[in-house]
Amino acid sequence: MEKINQITDHNWYAVYVKSRTEKKAQAELQFKEIETFLPLQRKLRQWSDRKKWVEMPLISGYLFVRIGRKEHDAVLQSNYVVSYVRFEGSAAIIPDNQIDYLKMMLQHENLEIEITRERLEPGQIIEIIAGPMIGLQGKLVKIKGKNKVAIVLEQLGYSALIEILSEDIRVLEEIHE
Numbered sequence: 001m002e003k004i005n006q007i008t009d010h011n012w013y014a015v016y017v018k019s020r021t022e023k024k025a026q027a028e029l030q031f032k033e034i035e036t037f038l039p040l041q042r043k044l045r046q047w048s049d050r051k052k053w054v055e056m057p058l059i060s061g062y063l064f065v066r067i068g069r070k071e072h073d074a075v076l077q078s079n080y081v082v083s084y085v086r087f088e089g090s091a092a093i094i095p096d097n098q099i100d101y102l103k104m105m106l107q108h109e110n111l112e113i114e115i116t117r118e119r120l121e122p123g124q125i126i127e128i129i130a131g132p133m134i135g136l137q138g139k140l141v142k143i144k145g146k147n148k149v150a151i152v153l154e155q156l157g158y159s160a161l162i163e164i165l166s167e168d169i170r171v172l173e174e175i176h177e
Contacts, residue, residue, distance in 0.1 A: 010068045012037070012094040014085040015075060022057040025080035032074055035066040039102050041113060058106070058113060059158060064099060101136055105162065108133075112163050125173035126151070131164060137172065 017025040026038045039058035044051055062085070065075050072091075075081055084091035105113055111133075126140040126149075138151035141159055149169065150159040 010035075010066050012064055012066050012096060012099050013075075013091050014062050014064055014094055016061055016082040016085060017063050017080045018082060019061065021080040022061070022063055025063050025078055028078050028080060029063075029065060029075065032071075032078075034071055034075060037064040037066070037099060037103070039064075039106055041106065042109065058102070064094060101133075102160075104136075105133065105160070113160060124171045126169050127172050128164060128168055129170045131168050133162065133164060140169070140171075 015025075022038055026036045029036050040055040041058050042053050043056050045054050045056075063081075065071075067075060076083070086092060105111060123142075124140045126138065128134055128136045136151070140149055141152050142150040142161075144150065144161060148161050148163050150161045152159050
């Protein structure tokens with residue numbers, strides 16, 4: 001993770017919410033007129049008697065809020081918010097482009113996205129040069145199988161696994177340790 005020093009009027013922050021309350025936290029914060037983003041993905045869930053398509057949070061336990069300084073405490077006063085995701089002692093600012101990429105990924109229903117907390121080794125800086133994720137740049141951390149790569153979303157401490165052909169990736173920079 002790297003600390004973002006650029007602070008504007010309103011920035012995106014990630015907040016931890018109580019278990020299985022992402023949608024309730026979002027509704028409460030929206031009622032307070034706080035801009036939120038909850039990445040949801042449609043998944044087929046199976047119970048003993050039926051199958052049903054449901055919208056599940058892409059990152060369990062997290063909700064994104066776009067706030068200025070005056071809304072900082074209002075977010076924490078929500079019944080469902082536990083705390084801000086912190087980095088180097090203060091609430092971690094999530095760059096706008098990372099939120100934009102999450103939104104862009106979720107617009108493609110046939111794009112399977114898997115989020116993992118797995119600690120991954122840093123590797124090459126890559127850019128996707130074809131397909132629905134064209135222009136996405138990130139740190140390539142793992143290749144899983146033929147069509148899945150992991151790209152780090154650093155401010156969250158997570159990696160996003162997306163399905164993409166290896167020929168649709170261009171290496172921008174090698175990282176040597």
